Amino acid sequence: MICSSPPGSPGARSTQNGTLEILDRLFKALNASDISYCQWKSNFALERVLSGEKDDVDLLVDRRSLSQVITILLGLGYKPAIVKSEPQPPNVFHYYGFDQQIDHLVHLHLYGAVYTGESFINSHLLPFDVMLLASGRTIDGVKVPSKAAELVCFTLKVFVKYGSLLDLIYLLRETHEIEAEARWLLADNDLSEALRLVEKYCPVIEEQLFVKCVSTLSAPTSLVKRLRVAWQVRRRLKIYSRYSRLQRLSAYIRLFWGHGRRRLAGNKKSKLLHSGGAIVAFVGPEASGKSTLVWECSHWLGSVFTVKTVHAGKPPASWLTAPAKHLLPLLRHFLPHFRTTRLESRAFPANAT
Known part of the structure; x- marks a missing residue:
């Protein structure tokens, strides 16, 4: 079983601001150790992330501090997990904590680099780790990137996804949420800072193209237009792609093969505890x-x-x-x-x- 603290201990309660205690203790430990980190995704829904309503916490950490962060996680009772029979990039780790008060598993997705793009294979390694970590601000004791930095990463990530058929199915279902998040990131943001960051950290994306991306993403737009913009973005981000065409095909074949084997075995999920798990007997x-x-x-x-x-x-x-x-x-x-x-x-x- 995954336990963050012994039954009845205070480690499973929520704090006054709604953050799960197991997460609050983690962020306090990271802040006290002066570690360079940020919760780099979905800060539009940060309150839901911290309260456990949204399962994933996406933590980007300076690679030089990874071993220190892992030590902190283990000390707080988080358990490492591995993904079986699926393509996994380096410097990406999965940890789980258990909130005993609400019987809730918290998934901590730990990144040492910005692997993103196509959801199922993390198709791109984008050069945004320094940008996201350097632009940090603090909300409810959690370091998050500036809206401008998050807008850059979010926008390019979404348009890479538009080039994947599997991701496209998800994007079509979540169109309104994506548009709402884009508008939230644009609020109180005149786009000049985002353009400066694009020029500094990802100069292969021209200013005109990025402006087109943002305007296309933040307002209702035809799918054809978004696909056209996505094609332009993917062409320019090709140097950051982790796969050639053949390697990408191979990655998806392995993905589907692993999924098929799990379904035949009656398992829907592919994660295993790094320790090998446990045998639970009911007698x-x-x-x-x-x-x-x-x-x-x-x-x-x-x-x-x-x-x-x-x-x-x-x-x-x-x-x-x-x-x-x-x-x-x-x-x-x-x-x-x-x-x-x-x-x-x-x-x-x-x-x-």
């Missing part, structure tokens, strides 16, 4: 609710991790064992001498009396 008399407990536990943990359930008693028949189960009565009738009780009585006649 009790007949009709005591063991099956319900197993289902509830596997359903809860299976929403995040790879989980396998095993019936250690007399399991129900499956398609593989059903034929043998139905043949047993016939075998007992026609071959009674091979029943285990008969064999034992022959081998140990004294015990039979």
Whole structure:
């Protein structure tokens, strides 16, 4: 099980500003250690992130401080996880903490570099880590980038996603949310600072193209126009792509292959605890609710991790064992001498009396 603190301890409560205690303790430790970090994504919904309503916390850290941050996470009870059979970039880590007060798993996505773009394969390594970390401001004790810096990263990231069919399906469902976030990032922002940052950190994107990106993203626009702009952005960001065309195809093949294997095995998720996980046994008399407990536990943990359930008693028949189960009565009738009780009585006649 994933535990951030012993049951009944104060480590699972929310603070007065609504931040989960497990996250509040983390950010206080990072601030006290003077570590260069920021929550670099989705600060439009920062309140939901800190309260646990939105599961992922995306933490960008100066690579030189990664080992120190990992030490802090482990000390606070976070558990490292690995992603099985999916393409994973270096300097990206997954940690989970458990809020016992509300039975909530907190996913901390730890980055040592800005891997972004296509969601399923993190297709691009963008040169924005220094920009995001240097422009930091503090909200509710959490360091976040300036709106201008986040606007640059958000805008280019979204248009890279428009070039992926899988991401496009998601983007079409979330169009209104994306437009709302773009407008929020533009509020109190005359775009001049964002343009300065683009010129400094990503000069392959011309000023005119970036302005077109922002205007296209922040207002209702036809899909064709957005796809056209996305094509221009992806062409210019090609030098930051982690994959050639063949490598990208290979990454998606591995992704689908791993997904197919998990589905066949009955697992929806691909994450495993780095320690290998644990065996949780439910033991009790007949009709005591063991099956319900197993289902509830596997359903809860299976929403995040790879989980396998095993019936250690007399399991129900499956398609593989059903034929043998139905043949047993016939075998007992026609071959009674091979029943285990008969064999034992022959081998140990004294015990039979």
